[in-house]
Amino acid sequence: MKPSFTLSLSFFLLSFAFASCNDDDATPEPTPFVLTDHYVAGTLTPKSNTYSSVYLISFLQNNKAVFIGSGNNLTGDYRLTKDSLIVEISDPNNYRIARFGINENHELTSAYYRALTMEYGATGTLVPIAATNQLAGKTFKGEEMKMGPTSFRKDLLYRFNVAGTSYGSGVDPATINPDANSFELINNSTFKYKQGSTTELGFVVDQKLTVFRQSGLFYFGTYTQQ
Amino acid sequence: MHMHYATTQRAICLALWVGWLPFLFSACQKEDAEYPSPTITALKIGSNDSKTAYTEHDLHLEALVEAPGKIAAINVQITRTVPGFGWTFTKTYSSGYAGLKNAEFHEHLDVPEDARVGDYELLLLVTDAQGKSTTTTGRFTIVRDSTLPTIAGLRIQLNTPPTGAELLMTGLVTAPNKIASIQVEVQSATWKKEFSLNDGDMVGQASYNLSKKFDISAAPKGHYHTYVNLKDQSGKAIGFDNHFDIN
Numbered sequence: 001m002k003p004s005f006t007l008s009l010s011f012f013l014l015s016f017a018f019a020s021c022n023d024d025d026a027t028p029e030p031t032p033f034v035l036t037d038h039y040v041a042g043t044l045t046p047k048s049n050t051y052s053s054v055y056l057i058s059f060l061q062n063n064k065a066v067f068i069g070s071g072n073n074l075t076g077d078y079r080l081t082k083d084s085l086i087v088e089i090s091d092p093n094n095y096r097i098a099r100f101g102i103n104e105n106h107e108l109t110s111a112y113y114r115a116l117t118m119e120y121g122a123t124g125t126l127v128p129i130a131a132t133n134q135l136a137g138k139t140f141k142g143e144e145m146k147m148g149p150t151s152f153r154k155d156l157l158y159r160f161n162v163a164g165t166s167y168g169s170g171v172d173p174a175t176i177n178p179d180a181n182s183f184e185l186i187n188n189s190t191f192k193y194k195q196g197s198t199t200e201l202g203f204v205v206d207q208k209l210t211v212f213r214q215s216g217l218f219y220f221g222t223y224t225q226q
Numbered sequence: 227m228h229m230h231y232a233t234t235q236r237a238i239c240l241a242l243w244v245g246w247l248p249f250l251f252s253a254c255q256k257e258d259a260e261y262p263s264p265t266i267t268a269l270k271i272g273s274n275d276s277k278t279a280y281t282e283h284d285l286h287l288e289a290l291v292e293a294p295g296k297i298a299a300i301n302v303q304i305t306r307t308v309p310g311f312g313w314t315f316t317k318t319y320s321s322g323y324a325g326l327k328n329a330e331f332h333e334h335l336d337v338p339e340d341a342r343v344g345d346y347e348l349l350l351l352v353t354d355a356q357g358k359s360t361t362t363t364g365r366f367t368i369v370r371d372s373t374l375p376t377i378a379g380l381r382i383q384l385n386t387p388p389t390g391a392e393l394l395m396t397g398l399v400t401a402p403n404k405i406a407s408i409q410v411e412v413q414s415a416t417w418k419k420e421f422s423l424n425d426g427d428m429v430g431q432a433s434y435n436l437s438k439k440f441d442i443s444a445a446p447k448g449h450y451h452t453y454v455n456l457k458d459q460s461g462k463a464i465g466f467d468n469h470f471d472i473n
Contacts, residue, residue, distance in 0.1 A: 060316060061349050061361060064305050072311035072342075091310030 033106050035059045035080055039187045040087075040100070041203040042124035043210060043220075044069075044113055049121075051147045052220050054201045054212035055113075056190055057087050057098060067096055068186065070199040070214045085126075100124055125205050127189065134189035136164030140209040142223035149220075158202070158209055158223055160191075167191065261295030264352040266362040271348055273453065273465025277366040280374060281341050284334040286467045287348070289362070291329045295354035298324060300331055303349040306342070307365060313341035325355075334467065343368050375401035375458040377436065377466060382452055384470045390443020391472060395454070399434040403460040410440060411455075414448040430459070447472050 040057040056068040057078075065078040065087045074096060076089030085108070089096040101110035111122035139159045146152040153171055160167045161178040168180040181200075183191040190203040202211035207225040212218065270288040272278050279285040291297060300319045306312035315335060323329050331350070345367050353359040380397035393412065399405055408423040421440050428434045454466040 058316070060303050060305065060314075061301070061351055062363075064303070066305070066314045073314050074309075074311050075305045075314055076309045089309050091308070094310050 035078075035085075036061065038106075038126050038128050039190075040085075040098075040108070040124045041127050041190065041205055041210075042111060042122060043212075045121040047119070047121070050149060051145075051218040052149075052212065053214075053218065054203065054210055054220070056186060056201075056203060058187065067098070068190075068192070068201070070201050070212060098122070098124070100126075102126070127187070127203070127205055130188040132188060133164035133185065134204050135160040135167070135185070135191060137162045138204075139226045140204075140223035141226050142209075142221050144211075144219055144221040146220075147218040152219060156221065156223065157226075158211065167193075261293075261354065261356060261358070263358040264291060264293035264295070264297065264354050264360045266291055266350055266352055266360055269348075269350060269362055269364050271364050271366045273455075273467060276465070277364070279337045279346075279366055279368050280464065281337050281343070281368060281370045282339045283337060283374075283376070283464065285337050285366075286465075287331070287333050287335065287350075289331045289350055291323070291331050291352050293327055293329075293352060293354040295356045295358060296324075297326050297329060298353045298355045298357075300329075301349075301351040301353070302333070302335070303351070304335075304346055305349075307345040307347050311342060312344065313338065313346070313368065332469070337368060341368050343370050371462070373402045373460075374462055374464055375399065375403070375405065375456050376464060377454070377456060380436075380454065380466050380468075382454075382468045382470065384472065385439075386472075390441070391445060393440040393442055393452070393470075395436060395438050395440065397436045399428070399431075399436050399456065401432055401456070401458040403458040403462060404430050404432055405434055406457040406459045408436075408457075409455040411453045412440070412442055412445070412450055414445070414450045416448065417445050417450075419445070445472055 036059045039059065042055055043052040044055055045052045053070060058066045058068065059078060060066065063077050065076050067074040067076065067087065067089060074089045074094055076087055076096065078085065078087045083102060085100040085102050087098040095116050097114050099112040100108045103109050106126060108124045108126050111124035113120045113122035137160060139157060141155060141157050143151055144153040144156040155171055156169060157171065157173060157176055158167055158169045159176045159178040164185065166179050166182045168176040168178045170176045181193050183193040186192060193200040198215040200211060200213040202209055209223040211223065212220045266289050268290045273286050287302065291300065300323050302315065302317050304313065304315035319333060323331065345365060347363055347365055349361055349363045351359055351361045377397040377399050383394045385392050385394055395410065405428055410421040412419050419442065423438060450470050450472065452468045455463055457463040
């Protein structure tokens with residue numbers, strides 16, 4: 001074989017090695033943090049410690065935020081800095097402020113909440129909005145508390161239907177109908193159910209369902225996925 | 227023999243290089259393609275861009291979207307213009323839009339019965355397949371009016387009998403201030419026709435069972451938009467938008 005042919009063939013083969021896209025070999029860049037792809041889920045406990053209610057904060061475009069509790073939704077604004085996340089509803093008749101510490105991993109490190117002049121003990125987790133329904137087909141079990149706080153139902157079950165659009169609850173597994181209560185699905189991992197004077201709001205994080213129910217009295221609890 | 231071997235070698239080299247060159251220069255072309263950001267024009271909120279929505283009625287939204295990088299999703303966000311309690315709405319639309327470079331965004335949202343009346347801001351966000359996005363905003367007012375005329379169960383159905391296409395419009399008209407008239411516009415990009423209903427048996431009634439046929443046999447194939455405008459005798463009016471295709 002002539003050297004010129006060998007050389008030419010070698011160049012040709014080498015060109016394969018260099019012609020591939022640089023991108024193929026590059027380490028994928030980490031996905032940038034986008035707050036609107038997350039929401040805050042947490043609990044609020046009055047100083048009397050008699051109950052814990054559930055709240056959510058959704059983050060929208062143009063720095064708008066929506067505070068979702070068992071009552072009306074409240075729209076406000078948010079500010080995100082390197083180490084804090086502040087949500088404020090500046091309506092003087094419905095003033096709310098929620099202030100969170102946030103670390104470099106985008107985890108909430110502290111939570112503060114005030115409604116008008118009343119401060120609450122607050123918890124909060126920044127939850128990525130899942131692409132799929134996180135309640136669908138799942139069952140959770142735990143102790144339900146009522147205002148006091150005192151134990152109300154020791155082994156309460158929440159069972160969600162396969163589509164993740166409704167649920168049933170009770171202590172007798174045989175009588176729970178997961179299609180009983182149709183709810184509003186929020187951020188793919190939270191449900192809000194309203195019927196007459198009953199409102200039930202719950203979110204699932206780390207296979208735990210945290211629920212608050214307003215039905216005359218207040219009922220609340222944290223339930224473990226079965 | 228030697229001569230023939232050398233010629234073959236040259237031919238192989240040439241064929242390899244010539245054949246490989248286009249791959250060499252085009253390997254990364256597709257991934258490097260850059261498209262301009264999407265654009266949103268002609269945002270219309272409410273029937274006939276009235277910038278008004280009524281509780282328990284649907285809100286008509288329309289906009290022209292261009293995305294050379296192909297639409298990935300269109301987000302709608304509705305919030306009150308001032309902080310406090312009120313209706314909030316967010317929804318991501320991709321079905322029917324994703325993958326298109328040009329689209330007429332057209333959706334109807336249900337305004338709930340308990341939506342707080344007042345001024346609202348609508349934000350439309352279009353994201354393309356490259357992650358580029360554009361937003362536009364508009365304002366509208368939510369009104370609650372129990373005396374507003376309405377057509378319950380309004381249905382506009384395309385029939386294509388041998389004599390040509392016709393539209394059958396049915397529904398129950400109620401108007402506490404008595405019915406004055408109903409105008410129906412049927413239009414596509416190339417064809418338009420208007421119909422007026424002011425029959426003696428309908429005008430002046432507080433309730434009327436609507437069942438009317440409209441001859442549109444001259445309408446060519448295409449996508450059609452219908453707009454029904456119901457007016458009462460106090461001057462209040464409400465519009466209903468619909469669509470159909472003639473294939």
